[in-house]
Amino acid sequence: MANLNLKSKQDRTYQAIVIGSGISGSWAAKELCDLGVKTLMIERGRNVEHGKDYPTTNMLPYEFEHRGQIPQAIQDENPVISRCYAFREDAMHFFVKDTEHPYVQEKPFDWIRGYQVGGKSLLWARQVQRWSDFDFEGPARDGFAVDWPIRYKDIEKWYSHVEKFAGVSGFRDGIDTLPDGEFLPGYELNVVEKYFAEQLKKQYGGDRHMISARCAHIHGNAEQFAAQGRTLCQNRQLCQRGCPFGGYFSSNSSTIPWALKTGNLTLRPDAVVHSIIYDEEKGKATGVRIVDRLTKETEEFYADVIFLNAAAINTNLVLLNSTSTRFPNGLGNDSGLLGKYVAFHNYRAGVSAQYEGHSEYTTSGGRPTSGYFPRFRNVYKQETDFLRGYAAGFSASRGARSNSDGIGMELKNNLLNPDQYGLWSVGSHMMGETIPKESNYVALDPSLKDEWGIPQLKISVDYDDNDEKMVKDYIEQMSEMFTKAGFINIQTRDDHRAPGLDIHEMGGVRMGRDPKTSMLNANHQLHAVPNVYVTDGASMTSTSTQNPSLTYMAFAARAAHHAVAESKK
Amino acid sequence: MNRRIALRHLALISGGLIMIPSCDFSKEDILAAYQNLNITQSQKNLLAAVSDTIIPAGEIKGALDLEVADFILVMVNDCFTKENQGKFSTGLAAFPEYVKSTAGKNFDALSAKEKEGIILSGAKLEGDDTEEGKKNGAISYFLNSAKRFTIQGYMASEYIQTEVIPYSLIPGEYNGAVLITDLQKPRVNG
Numbered sequence: 186m187a188n189l190n191l192k193s194k195q196d197r198t199y200q201a202i203v204i205g206s207g208i209s210g211s212w213a214a215k216e217l218c219d220l221g222v223k224t225l226m227i228e229r230g231r232n233v234e235h236g237k238d239y240p241t242t243n244m245l246p247y248e249f250e251h252r253g254q255i256p257q258a259i260q261d262e263n264p265v266i267s268r269c270y271a272f273r274e275d276a277m278h279f280f281v282k283d284t285e286h287p288y289v290q291e292k293p294f295d296w297i298r299g300y301q302v303g304g305k306s307l308l309w310a311r312q313v314q315r316w317s318d319f320d321f322e323g324p325a326r327d328g329f330a331v332d333w334p335i336r337y338k339d340i341e342k343w344y345s346h347v348e349k350f351a352g353v354s355g356f357r358d359g360i361d362t363l364p365d366g367e368f369l370p371g372y373e374l375n376v377v378e379k380y381f382a383e384q385l386k387k388q389y390g391g392d393r394h395m396i397s398a399r400c401a402h403i404h405g406n407a408e409q410f411a412a413q414g415r416t417l418c419q420n421r422q423l424c425q426r427g428c429p430f431g432g433y434f435s436s437n438s439s440t441i442p443w444a445l446k447t448g449n450l451t452l453r454p455d456a457v458v459h460s461i462i463y464d465e466e467k468g469k470a471t472g473v474r475i476v477d478r479l480t481k482e483t484e485e486f487y488a489d490v491i492f493l494n495a496a497a498i499n500t501n502l503v504l505l506n507s508t509s510t511r512f513p514n515g516l517g518n519d520s521g522l523l524g525k526y527v528a529f530h531n532y533r534a535g536v537s538a539q540y541e542g543h544s545e546y547t548t549s550g551g552r553p554t555s556g557y558f559p560r561f562r563n564v565y566k567q568e569t570d571f572l573r574g575y576a577a578g579f580s581a582s583r584g585a586r587s588n589s590d591g592i593g594m595e596l597k598n599n600l601l602n603p604d605q606y607g608l609w610s611v612g613s614h615m616m617g618e619t620i621p622k623e624s625n626y627v628a629l630d631p632s633l634k635d636e637w638g639i640p641q642l643k644i645s646v647d648y649d650d651n652d653e654k655m656v657k658d659y660i661e662q663m664s665e666m667f668t669k670a671g672f673i674n675i676q677t678r679d680d681h682r683a684p685g686l687d688i689h690e691m692g693g694v695r696m697g698r699d700p701k702t703s704m705l706n707a708n709h710q711l712h713a714v715p716n717v718y719v720t721d722g723a724s725m726t727s728t729s730t731q732n733p734s735l736t737y738m739a740f741a742a743r744a745a746h747h748a749v750a751e752s753k754k
Numbered sequence: 755m756n757r758r759i760a761l762r763h764l765a766l767i768s769g770g771l772i773m774i775p776s777c778d779f780s781k782e783d784i785l786a787a788y789q790n791l792n793i794t795q796s797q798k799n800l801l802a803a804v805s806d807t808i809i810p811a812g813e814i815k816g817a818l819d820l821e822v823a824d825f826i827l828v829m830v831n832d833c834f835t836k837e838n839q840g841k842f843s844t845g846l847a848a849f850p851e852y853v854k855s856t857a858g859k860n861f862d863a864l865s866a867k868e869k870e871g872i873i874l875s876g877a878k879l880e881g882d883d884t885e886e887g888k889k890n891g892a893i894s895y896f897l898n899s900a901k902r903f904t905i906q907g908y909m910a911s912e913y914i915q916t917e918v919i920p921y922s923l924i925p926g927e928y929n930g931a932v933l934i935t936d937l938q939k940p941r942v943n944g
Contacts, residue, residue, distance in 0.1 A: 245921055247912045256832040375930025419924045545933055552928035585937075589905055592870045597809050597816070597944035600909060601918065606934060 194487070199225040199451065201748070202473050202488040204458050204503065207304025209721040209737040210494030211436030211444070212347065216745035217492075218449035225451045225486055226444075227475060229495075230300030232454040233279075233307070235414075235437040239427030241275045249274045265295045268686055271308055276425035279307050289630050289643035293683035296498060296644065296690075302454050303437035304496060305688070306734075308425050311401045311433050311553065313353050313735035314576070315344050315364045319564055320729035323618075327563075327572050330526060330621045331697040333726045334707035337364065343739035351434035351738065352410055354554070355399030363396075363559040363731075370405030371397050376546050377581035377609050378556045384670040389561075393666070395579050398557035401434040401735075413439055420551035433553065453486075455479055457637045460507035461491055461516055461717060469716045470516070476637040490716045490748045494741065497722030501527075501627050501693040502642050504719075517711030520701055523694060525626045527646055528728045530689040531575070531617030534656045534679045536663040538672035539608040540581065547583045547606060555580035558613070560730045562658065571654035575617035576730035577663065583609045611672055615659040618730050619684075620651055621692050646684045689733055691725035709744040715751075720744045788831040790839055797846055798823055803861060804849075804897070805904040807869040812944050815913055817904050825907035826900060838895075845896025848889045852876060873897055918942060 203214045206228040217224045232238070246252060253274045260267040263283040272280050281298035288296060299305040318337045325332040341364070348367040356371035374382065374397050382395040402418040403410050410416065415431030415438055424433050431438035444450040456475040462485065464471040472487035493500050501524050507516035515523045555578060562574030585603040589596065625647065629640040660677045667675050684690070697703020700712035705724055711717045720741040722733060782794040805826065806818035817823075830842050853861045853872055861869065877898050881891015908914060915921040919942070 243923060245912070245915060245923070246910045247915055251829060251833055252906060252910050254829075254833050257835055258832070372928060373930055375928075378930070420926065420928060421923055422925075423923070545935070546931050547934050547937070548928065548930050549926070549932045549937075550928040551925040592808055592874055592901075593810055593866070594812060594944060596905075597812065597814075598942075600809070600905060601814070601942040601944050602939075 197485065198487040199223050200488060200752075201225070201490045201492065202227060202486055203492040203494060204461075204473060205304065205494035205496060205500075205721065206302045206436055206441060206452070206454075207299075207494065207496055207721075208306045208309070208436060208734050209741040210304070210492065211306065211440035212738045212741035213492040213494055213718070213720060213745045214450055215440040215444045216742045217749065218444040218447040220745070220749045221447075221449065222749060223449050223451075224444070225453060225488065226441075227456045227458060227473060227486070228302045228304075228452070228454045229457040229478060230302065230304075230454065231478075232452070233301045233303050233427070233437055235427075235431065235435075235442055236429050239429065240278065242423065242426045242429050244275065244426075266297065268295055268682070269297050269688070271425045273425075275423070276308065279425070279427075286635060287633075288641055289633060291643050291645035292647045294644040294646050295683045295685035297685065297688045298496070298499075302441065302452065303435055306435040307427050307437060309688075309734060310732065311424065312557070312732040313348070313351070313399050313401045314557065314559070314731040315366055316340070316729055316731055316736055317362050317364050319362050319560075320727070320731070323573060323729065324727045327567070329572065330695065330727050331699070331702045334696055334698045334703075339707070340736070340739050340743065343743040344735065346742055347735065347738040349409070350413075351401050351439065351735075352403040352415070353399055353735075354402050354404035356397055358394065358396045360394050360396070360559055362561075362564055366399070368399065369403065372400070372402075372404060372552050372554050373397065374556055375548050375581055376543050377540055377583075377611065378579065380543065381579070381581070381611070381670050382556075385666060388666070388669045393558070393561045395556050395558050398554045398578070400554035402553045403432055413443055415439065418553055420553060422551045422553060424553065456484070457639065458495065458503050459483070459637070459639055461493070461503065462487075463507065463509040463512060463516060463714065465509060465511050468511075470714050476639070478637070481637065489752065490718070492741070492744070492748075493717060493719045493723075494721045497527075497690045497693065497725075498627055498642065498644070500719055500721055500723035502629070502639070504694060505627075505629050506639060512713070517704055517713045517717065519713050520704065522702070522704055524628050525623045525693065526621035526695055527625045527627055527644075527690065527692045528619045528621040528725070529646065529684045529691065530687040530728060530730070531619050531648070531652050531655060532614060532687040533617075533648075533652075533682055534659050534677070535612065535614040536660060536667060536675065536677050537610065537612040538667045538675040540611055540670075540672050541608055542671065543609065544606075547585065560618075562662075569654070569658060571651045571658065572620060573618040573651075573655075574730065575615045575655060575659050577613050577615050577659070579611070579613045581609050581611045583607070608673075611667070613663050615656070615663075616687070616689075616730050616732070617652065617655045617659065618728050620649070621695070621727060622649065625692075627693055644685075646690075648684065689722070689728070691722040691728050691733060694719045694723035695726045696724050697726060708747045709740060710747075718744045718748060785827075788827045790831045790836075791827065791843055793827060793843065793846070798827065800850065800861060801826060801846060801900065803869075804873060804900050805907075807866065807873055808901050808904045809908050810866065814918055814942070814944050817908050820908060820911045820913055822904050822907040822911070825911075826903040829903050829907075830899065838899075841892045841895045842899055844889070845892035845894070848893050849876065849896060852889075852893050873901075877901065 324330040355368040418432030455478040558577040633641040802823035809817040879890040879894040
């Protein structure tokens with residue numbers, strides 16, 4: 186038996202282990218495999234193979250028993266996930282139900298998760314805006330969190346690297362706050378969106394922009410993606426079901442099959458990570474301990490380098506649960522900062538209105554993106570009574586609707602001949618930067634465990650006064666911009682949603698220059714355990730306003746190349 | 755979902771109804787396919803007649819042909835809160851008496867025009883806290899829900915979305931400035 190164990194230990198040894206198969210993990214694995222590194226990718230959920238495991242992808246509306254709606258009993262049992270906009274009958278199977286993996290909410294926090302190979306890359310909104318130095322320099326300039334140890338120049342080529350492979354559609358807008366990238370042809374704004382963009386230029390002297398949001402869709406030219414087996418986005422707007430065309434970037438359609446094709450990737454689904462194994466003698470991490478999701482048996486895998494990409498909150502959980510004599514409070518946690526300074530994006534407010542102009546126009550076809558306001562508040566200097574600012578989504582729409590008044594043949598003919606155009610509807614939602622604080626944290630619950638014997642997380646994250654002021658400012662500013670553009674019937678909302686529903690939770694394992702005030706160095710290595718890299722949302726020192734996934738991809742690619750270069754030293 | 759399909763299949767094989775036996779033999783049995791509702795076959799038939807008044811058959815099939823009543827009951831059974839299920843069931847149960855007291859006949863015996871009139875007036879009933887008011891509120895709730903789901907179940911049916919207004923999984927490239935005058939479509943005559 187002893188021999189068997191030895192052999193099996195050898196069989197379970199790789200050059201690198203990547204924990205997590207979502208956007209950042211799959212990018213780490215893809216880069217490592219391309220560089221010839223024998224890599225094991227561990228995923229806690231089931232396997233989802235591109236094209237094969239998208240059960241609803243070609244279903245027609247009438248094939249859904251409840252026409253898309255989630256039954257009441259499921260909503261009652263799962264109030265958190267039921268608040269997520271994409272948790273519908275067609276994609277329900279890609280979300281974690283509240284009952285499947287409970288956590289403790291010291292304060293309300295909607296933790297939205299996708300446990301399967303590909304993670305939330307199947308479900309994301311596919312918005313990919315670059316950061317600029319206005320973002321990386323934010324904490325140092327405004328005196329919060331700690332200074333980012335990197336700047337735009339460190340990450341610029343990695344943005345280009347991942348954009349070329351993932352496929353990003355957009356226009357070269359030439360805006361300081363939102364650097365241009367490697368773009369496929371962009372999606373034109375519609376006639377009212379263009380009108381609004383022009384109005385902003387006129388009314389605000391060129392300081393405020395509304396552009397076509399850059400999105401991770403293959404548009405205009407698919408040639409360079411043929412090698413990945415992906416082709417043009419078909420404008421189906423059914424992305425959350427998994428795309429048989431690979432029209433948008435997901436781990437499942439892109440990075441994972443690519444990495445598998447190198448022959449260097451081993452995929453291990455159904456493996457819930459318990460902890461990272463730390464060898465006190467060697468002074469480094471040597472492997473990963475997992476619990477099989479189905480059999481509940483424990484197993485260990487070994488490697489020289491470990492990438493932790495479990496998605497922000499679960500990455501914190503893995504490190505917190507990786508204790509040893511050297512690290513009694515969690516792996517690499519000499520500073521005591523692990524789990525602290527968690528932040529998110531403030532999505533609470535929206536403004537909608539109607540527009541009487543351009544009444545001769547409507548739109549046709551579909552598109553996977555809409556308009557985007559880069560941050561315009563406090564960019565060049567501090568100008569408000571709150572720190573930082575917000576980006577915003579914007580879209581205008583108009584379609585033919587049916588008159589559903591009346592009854593009988595009159596109603597029937599109205600329904601079958603939709604010809605009510607009404608006015609254009611316009612709408613915007615805020616994406617506010619929140620300031621990371623020590624009091625916003627995640628920690629292990631001292632007694633509660635999950636189904637796999639791993640401590641449950643307790644989450645304590647809340648808004649602060651800065652967020653309240655920002656919500657107010659967004660509503661005022663957007664209302665003013667709408668008014669100046671001649672929009673009417675302006676309606677504002679602050680839905681007071683819990684943090685988390687933005688699905689942009691970040692931090693807890695932040696980067697920094699000083700091991701005393703941060704967990705990771707400029708290369709995403711744990712200061713105290715340099716063969717462990719964290720390149721997902723947990724590594725974020727501040728949140729800025731852009732949808733963060735593109736930055737995680739660039740971080741993962743950059744860190745993977747760093748790890749390989751280190752191993753050759 | 756599987757349970758309901760199984761029950762439906764069984765209903766077909768047995769030539770009609772699956773009943774949950776009730777102890778009171780004077781009462782009609784409850785349809786087991788809608789386990790959260792106490793709905794009898796004759797109530798389902800009435801609902802089907804209501805849906806067919808809302809969207810009748812003509813050159814194009816109507817709500818009855820497409821069995822929209824089943825869709826309505828599935829939605830109420832699965833997607834309504836307990837409270838709203840109660841209101842819907844109460845309204846459905848109270849509707850025959852409302853018809854009789856208002857029109858002097860059973861729903862079935864009314865002309866198409868009379869049926870439309872009674873649904874329109876019933877949908878406008880206002881409820882209050884009295885016994886009668888609660889009943890009226892439930893009737894209008896039932897009729898408005900029935901109309902909403904009739905429209906949804908009818909328009910999002912396989913028949914409409916394949917034969918009348920075909921649904922496309924591939925909607926085509928976006929055009930953000932289409933002149934409405936360029937979109938004249940031949941009128942569909944129901």
